[in-house]
Amino acid sequence: MSRFLEVVVAAATLLAIPAAAHAQDATAGEKVFAKCKACHMVGDSARNRIGPHLNELFGRTAGTIEGFNYSKAMKEAGASGLVWDEETLGHFLANPRASVKGTRMAFPGLKDEGDVSDLTAYLKRFSKQADTAPAEEASAPVVEPEARAEGKAPTPEEKTAIVRPIPTHGVLHLGRPATEQEITAWDIDVRPDGLGLPEGSGTVMEGEPLYTERCASCHGDFGEAIGRWPVLAGGFDTLTRERPVKTIGSYWPYLSTVYDYIRRAMPFGDARSLTDDEVYALTAYVLYLNDVVTDQEFELSKENFTSIELPNEDGFVVDDRLSEPHYAEAADPCMRNCKPGKAKITMHAAVLDVTPEDGNEDEASGGSID
Amino acid sequence: MTEMKSSRRSFLKGGLTAGAAAAAAAVSGRAMAEGDPAITEVQDWNRYLGDGVDARPYGHPSQYESHVVRQDVPWLTADPISSVNFTPLHELDGIITPNGLCFERHHAGIADIDPAQHRLMINGLVETPLVFTMGDLMRFPRENHVYFLECAANSGMEWRGAQLNGCQYTHGMVHCVMYTGVRLKHLLREAGVKESAKWLLAEGADASAMTRSLPLEKGLEDCLVAWKMNGEALRPEQGYPLRLVLPGWEGNMWVKWLRRIEVGDKPWHQREETSKYTDLLANGKARRFTWVMDVKSVITSPSPQAPITHGKGRAVLTGLAWSGNGAISRVDVSLDGGRNWTTARLDGPSFSKALHRFYHEFDWDGSELFLQSRAIDEKGFVQPTKNELRAARGENSIYHNNGIQTWHVAKDGAVENVEIS
Numbered sequence: 001m002s003r004f005l006e007v008v009v010a011a012a013t014l015l016a017i018p019a020a021a022h023a024q025d026a027t028a029g030e031k032v033f034a035k036c037k038a039c040h041m042v043g044d045s046a047r048n049r050i051g052p053h054l055n056e057l058f059g060r061t062a063g064t065i066e067g068f069n070y071s072k073a074m075k076e077a078g079a080s081g082l083v084w085d086e087e088t089l090g091h092f093l094a095n096p097r098a099s100v101k102g103t104r105m106a107f108p109g110l111k112d113e114g115d116v117s118d119l120t121a122y123l124k125r126f127s128k129q130a131d132t133a134p135a136e137e138a139s140a141p142v143v144e145p146e147a148r149a150e151g152k153a154p155t156p157e158e159k160t161a162i163v164r165p166i167p168t169h170g171v172l173h174l175g176r177p178a179t180e181q182e183i184t185a186w187d188i189d190v191r192p193d194g195l196g197l198p199e200g201s202g203t204v205m206e207g208e209p210l211y212t213e214r215c216a217s218c219h220g221d222f223g224e225a226i227g228r229w230p231v232l233a234g235g236f237d238t239l240t241r242e243r244p245v246k247t248i249g250s251y252w253p254y255l256s257t258v259y260d261y262i263r264r265a266m267p268f269g270d271a272r273s274l275t276d277d278e279v280y281a282l283t284a285y286v287l288y289l290n291d292v293v294t295d296q297e298f299e300l301s302k303e304n305f306t307s308i309e310l311p312n313e314d315g316f317v318v319d320d321r322l323s324e325p326h327y328a329e330a331a332d333p334c335m336r337n338c339k340p341g342k343a344k345i346t347m348h349a350a351v352l353d354v355t356p357e358d359g360n361e362d363e364a365s366g367g368s369i370d
Numbered sequence: 371m372t373e374m375k376s377s378r379r380s381f382l383k384g385g386l387t388a389g390a391a392a393a394a395a396a397v398s399g400r401a402m403a404e405g406d407p408a409i410t411e412v413q414d415w416n417r418y419l420g421d422g423v424d425a426r427p428y429g430h431p432s433q434y435e436s437h438v439v440r441q442d443v444p445w446l447t448a449d450p451i452s453s454v455n456f457t458p459l460h461e462l463d464g465i466i467t468p469n470g471l472c473f474e475r476h477h478a479g480i481a482d483i484d485p486a487q488h489r490l491m492i493n494g495l496v497e498t499p500l501v502f503t504m505g506d507l508m509r510f511p512r513e514n515h516v517y518f519l520e521c522a523a524n525s526g527m528e529w530r531g532a533q534l535n536g537c538q539y540t541h542g543m544v545h546c547v548m549y550t551g552v553r554l555k556h557l558l559r560e561a562g563v564k565e566s567a568k569w570l571l572a573e574g575a576d577a578s579a580m581t582r583s584l585p586l587e588k589g590l591e592d593c594l595v596a597w598k599m600n601g602e603a604l605r606p607e608q609g610y611p612l613r614l615v616l617p618g619w620e621g622n623m624w625v626k627w628l629r630r631i632e633v634g635d636k637p638w639h640q641r642e643e644t645s646k647y648t649d650l651l652a653n654g655k656a657r658r659f660t661w662v663m664d665v666k667s668v669i670t671s672p673s674p675q676a677p678i679t680h681g682k683g684r685a686v687l688t689g690l691a692w693s694g695n696g697a698i699s700r701v702d703v704s705l706d707g708g709r710n711w712t713t714a715r716l717d718g719p720s721f722s723k724a725l726h727r728f729y730h731e732f733d734w735d736g737s738e739l740f741l742q743s744r745a746i747d748e749k750g751f752v753q754p755t756k757n758e759l760r761a762a763r764g765e766n767s768i769y770h771n772n773g774i775q776t777w778h779v780a781k782d783g784a785v786e787n788v789e790i791s
Contacts, residue, residue, distance in 0.1 A: 050487070069486040069505055104486060169498040170560035175506045178491050178499040186630050187493055189571060189581060191638050218448075228448035239654040244766055246645065251656075254639050261641040264579040265478065268452070271577045316648065319660045321770070324762040326754035333702065333744060333752050335711045341791075343707025343740045345778060349532040349674070349787035 029122025032115045035107075042126045051105060059129035060084050062100070073102030089123075090116050188263055192254040194306040201301030202281025204288040210278055211285045214267045223247070223289040233289040239315070249290030253313045255305065259283045437461075440471060441538060446527075451479045452578070454521070456542030459668070459690065460676040465516070465718050465725040467545035469600050474607045475521055475543070477578035481627045485611040488575070490557070490595070494633035497562030504611055507595065510552035515594065515617070516724040518692045520544040520663045522620035522647055522769040528756070529765045532776075532787045535674040540775060540787060544692070546725035549615050551596030554589045554631070567633045571640075572614050575629035582623045583637035584616065584661070592617045595628060618694030618723040619661045620769070622647055652764025665753045666772035667691035667701055667728070667745035678783035682736040687714075691726045693747035698726040700746040705732070707740030707776060707790045708755075714743070722748075739779035740790055756789070 033042070039050035046053035052065040062078035063070040077100045082088060092099045093116050095109040110116050167173045190196040212221065220226050223233030235245025244250075248258055263279045265271050274282070284300035287293045292310065300308070321327060404410055431438065442455040454475040457467060474480075485504045493499040521543035527533045534540050563586070570589045574580035584593075594615035597604060604610040609626025616623050622642055637643070637659070648656040669689040672678050678685060691698045697720050702711040714728040728743070745753045756773030778788040 067505075069503060071486075104484065169500065170562065172510065172556075172560060174509050174560055175492075175500040175502040175557075178493060178501045182491065182501065183493050183499055186491055186573070187632060189573070189632065189638055189640070191634075191636060193636070228445075230448075239650060239656075239766075240652065242765075244650060246650070248645075251645065253644055257639055257641050257644050260581075260638075264581070265577070265641075268449075268478070269577070271478070271579065315655055316644075316658045317651075317655050319657050321657070321660065321664070324754075324758075326758040326762070327751060330750055330752070333711070333746070335702070337709060338711070339707075339709050343709070343776075343790040345788045346791055347531045347789040349535045 024121035025118045026121040026125060028115075029118035029120065032110070032119040033122055035110070036119075039105075039107075042123065046126075054123055055126045056128065057084050057089070057123055058086075058127035062088075071102055071104040073100050074104070086120050089120055093119065188260070190256045190260040190263075192256045192306075194256065194302070197256075197259070197302045197305055198276040199302055200276040200280050201299050201303075202277050202279070202284055203299045204281075204284045204293065204296045206277075207281035207283075207285025207288070210274075210282055214270075214274075215282070218268065223286065232286055236311070239312075247290065248286055249292060249311060251312050251315070252310055253316055255283065255287070255308050255310055258286060259305075262286075435461075438471070440473060441542075443534075443539065452477045454523075454543060456538045457545050458675075459537050459542050459544075459670045460673050462670070463688065463727070465546055465690075465721075465727050466600065467547055467725075469547065469602065469605050469608070472519075472545035472547065472599075472605070472608060473521070473543050475621065476576065476607065476626070477580060478576050480607045481574075481576035482606060483575060483611060483627060488611050488627075489629060490612060491630045492557060492561040492633070493630070494571075495564040495567040495635065496558075496633050497564065500557075500561045502557070504597065507552055507557075507597065507612070510556050512550055512552060513594065514548055514550050515615075516546060516548045516719070516721045517615060517617045518544055518546040518663075518723060518725045519615075519621045519624055520666075520692070520694075522622060522660070522663070525771040525773070525775075526768045528773075528775075529760070529767060529771055532789045535787050537668050537670050537673040537775070538675060541668040541670075541690075543621070544690075544725070546692075547599040548601070549594055549596040550598035550601070551594040551615065554593040554595055554614075555591075557595060557631070558589065558633070561633075563633055566635050569634045569637050571630075571632040571634060571638050572623070572625040572628060573630040573632070574609075574625045575627040580622075580625050580627075580642065581638065581640040582625060582642055583640060583659075584619075584623060586633070588616065588619070588661075589631075616661075618663060618696075620647065620663055623661065647769060649763065649767040649769050651767065660770055663692070663694035664770060664772040665691075665693035665695065665698075665745050665747040665751045667698075667743040667753055668775050669703070669741050669743050669777060672741065672779055672783075672785050673777055674785045674787055677785045678734065678779060681783070682734055685732055685734040687730040687732065687741065689714075689728055689743050691716075691728055691743070691745035692724065693745065693749075693751065694723060695751055696722045696748040697724075698745055699748050701726070701728040702744045702746075703728075703730045704742040704744070705739045708742050708774070711744065736781060738781055739777075740788075741777040741779060741785075742774050744774055 036051075036054075040052070040054050041047055041049055042054045046055050048065060048068045052068040052070070060083065062082040062084060063074035063076075064078055082100075093110050094113075096103050096105045096107055097109075110119070167176055169175075169177065188196070218226055218229040219232045220229075223231065225231040231245060231247050233247050233249055235247045235250035238245045238250060252258065259279055262282055263272075263274065263276070267273070280300050284293065284298055287300070287308065288296070288298070292308065438458050438461040440455040440457060442450065442453060444450070447453040455473055457471055457473040462468075462471070488504055490502045490507065491499065524543035525540055528540055568586050570584050570586055572582050572584065595612060596615045597612050599605065599608060604613055609628065612628045614623070614625045614628050643658060647660070648658045649660050650656045667689055669687060670676070671686070671688050687703060689701070691701045698716065701714045701716060703714045704711045712730065714730040716726055716728050718727045720726055753772060753774055756771070759771060759773045776788055776790050778786045778790075780786070
């Protein structure tokens, strides 16, 4: 007998007495099941959700629902003989993580033994083989279809609902078609030509309080940035200077990037919390901070979006590194007497004194990583 | 500042001398006659039992290696959540980076993803938009490849001159591991890419929802969707459970926590390919879509964090070379600041678009040295000097600094990052 079963059986014996003293109540169990519903389904049209569906649970070898991605721990427990019945389930539900170490089921456990037994009674309704006999040492983990039925047998629809149709796409027929809702949920990117912009609009005036509340603490009231958080506005005509200030107004080529980025990633730490209209309003406000629009009444919408051009749209060129002399000439490198005189130090890293080891946390006097 | 410098110097010297002196004293006194106590005395580890096999279910390096860690530079970024740390190159050898030492760069912290809840979607210009679970992906034919990943901003702090004292900081945004995964082209074929498709958008599942556009040809050529590094699951900080692998191209594009590939006919111009990862030139124009990482090398030892501690005599110089164009064909090293060069010895496997290890053994006469290395790749590209790059681009590029690095070795063996004439 596996080590796991020994533990389960031992624990089950302990549990058995109080559990037996409690009259099982499936209706009360249905209420207890509310705690499981976030992750599990039973009954007609039950599917795998965060957890596997719990139809035909009694007699099921742990970790064996096809297509569900179990933890290694659950699969191993099944492989070493764990079959779900009243005892094993009671033990598992009392403390899932202690009973199957490494299970992915993020549920602390049912503390009340009465709850456990009511719930078991309820779950039995969805199993043909609702067997109350304790786990037998030699019992093979085979589900007998004609097992003593107690409670309701699943209808044919219930069975088919959990069988995946065989896909016909592609070459290997792997994966499944994405639904419209799934694509809408994730595909939120916007292109410079406006493709991907959602319906909606927002004005500079609507953007201002939003910005103050949700953005200014890092980016500053005027987009000037607090500390080393990114600067969002200003920096005009600085791109050829020693310290260029690259902002939406001074550097970014397209407005679509502003909308797209705020919608997917801002505010930092609370991404995806803004409505589409709010993103329009904030984008309008950032344009205002950058003097690209000057009218506080200005309304940015899906309709007028692509008519807005950012000042530095023409500031970008293709990658022409290979035309640089050191690459283009592709000369054989010099090996002997390549430079006159002895090497002389013209600059020490220590002079800039920014080596982290030195414990100097001043701002960089040199470059940055972005 | 001088105080800082001298304290650093004395720290280094202290480090060398304390240990060395103690050992030397022990050997020279009693030991000269009786022998080295490391040999003549029975050591604890030779007498008492060590931990059993149940003590370390997941092994860790020796306690004596606890200094071999990734380091960050707090002042570089506003917040450690969107920041970077650096691989301790000076402590490593061979070409493979251990998983726990691969540098990290994330934009919204390390996403903690349950692989059972992870999905990869392919949508856009395809016949059938698809969703894959991790289980689905593992049913595709798998491949194993060793590739380097270098952040485009590696050495970015050095454009205006020598800044950071240590190859961990100047060059540590690179790592090299073996990836296991499926070719992106198999996944795309499954969805059926439409005729008009030209571009792909890769998207991450983390709170930055990182996105990058890449040309479809690259996706069909050698791109992988990987879930293993060096044989084990990707580390969370490297994109667990799934990341994109774009051999030879800048690290930012290797989208971690990969959840979606969209197929389109134009690039998206996302924030990470407009505001960032564009290379500003001296004339105020910026290059965009600078994807390939150019030929590059660095001497990892001796280097500022790995000074010469043994005095005159036989010394081993070693370093790393890599190129996004393919394999490295040759590395030259100079001890006199680029006046004279010798071809170094490449050792270990040579994989295309992977790190290459080079060595140069020499007798040190105790005089000052100016160490440089210069890599040449299989396409014939020669690593340029920093001044050649500055002449062509100015100093505001941030990205793609692959210039030749100089380390100054002082007579006492201390090493410093310098610029020379």
